[in-house]
Amino acid sequence: MLIETRGLGVSVGETELFSDLDLAVDAGECVVVTGANGVGKSTLLRCLYGTQQPTSGTVLVCGMPPDERTASFRRRVSVLMDDSALFDELTPRQHLDLLARSFGIPPATGLDDRADVPAADLSAGQRRRLLLLAATARPYEVLLLDEPERALDTAGRAWLTELVDAAKAGGAAVVAASHHAALVDEVADYLVEL
Ligand SMILES: Nc1ncnc2c1ncn2[C@@H]1O[C@H](COP(=O)(O)OP(=O)(O)OP(=O)(O)O)[C@@H](O)[C@H]1O
Numbered sequence: 715m716l717i718e719t720r721g722l723g724v725s726v727g728e729t730e731l732f733s734d735l736d737l738a739v740d741a742g743e744c745v746v747v748t749g750a751n752g753v754g755k756s757t758l759l760r761c762l763y764g765t766q767q768p769t770s771g772t773v774l775v776c777g778m779p780p781d782e783r784t785a786s787f788r789r790r791v792s793v794l795m796d797d798s799a800l801f802d803e804l805t806p807r808q809h810l811d812l813l814a815r816s817f818g819i820p821p822a823t824g825l826d827d828r829a830d831v832p833a834a835d836l837s838a839g840q841r842r843r844l845l846l847l848a849a850t851a852r853p854y855e856v857l858l859l860d861e862p863e864r865a866l867d868t869a870g871r872a873w874l875t876e877l878v879d880a881a882k883a884g885g886a887a888v889v890a891a892s893h894h895a896a897l898v899d900e901v902a903d904y905l906v907e908l
Pocket residue numbers: 726731749750751752753754755756757758766
């Protein structure tokens with residue numbers, strides 16, 4: 715299993731967000747996490763990335779306790795989180811060049827006619843596309859996506875579905891907090907309803 719939680723729980727003060735969560739995601743599988751606003755989807759993803767400590771239970775990602783501060787963990791786990799950010803003054807091409815250099819791989823291309831526009835001048839959907847490209851145009855074993863469909867138009871959501879399908883085909887374990895119907899219906903191997 716690339717992702718394994720046992721008895722995972724998070725409480726905030728007196729409020730229990732979730733408890734006793736056993737999650738097992740193998741290479742080539744996608745799990746979609748659903749649930750109402752505020753139920754704890756982002757919190758679960760943060761537990762998987764190591765930016766939030768659970769109240770109870772254990773988490774193993776790529777066989778190790780998640781710790782985004784370690785380079786070996788970050789090299790194996792790619793994320794698009796709520797707070798994922800771009801460099802405002804850098805263009806999509808520059809972002810993808812930087813990424814490629816840091817992984818020693820050829821740069822990906824994307825955003826077509828917006829490839830040379832500073833990120834600050836892109837639309838919300840175009841910034842989202844760039845963040846998704848950056849999360850997937852690099853090697854990874856685990857892909858964590860928090861509401862990746864946000865701000866995407868119809869074509870963007872179809873592209874997202876293909877991206878996640880390709881991630882699975884490439885042998886990644888994917889966990890996405892999402893309400894994107896095609897992702898749920900066509901790509902998810904199973905759902906976790908919080
Ligand atoms: N470390 C923390 N300290 C304080 N509150 C927290 C902490 N972690 C989570 N919460 C609270 O837990 C609740 C769940 O938040 P979370 O963002 O995980 O929900 P969500 O299901 O992703 O919501 P949405 O669908 O709106 O994005 C929120 O009320 C949030 O403020």
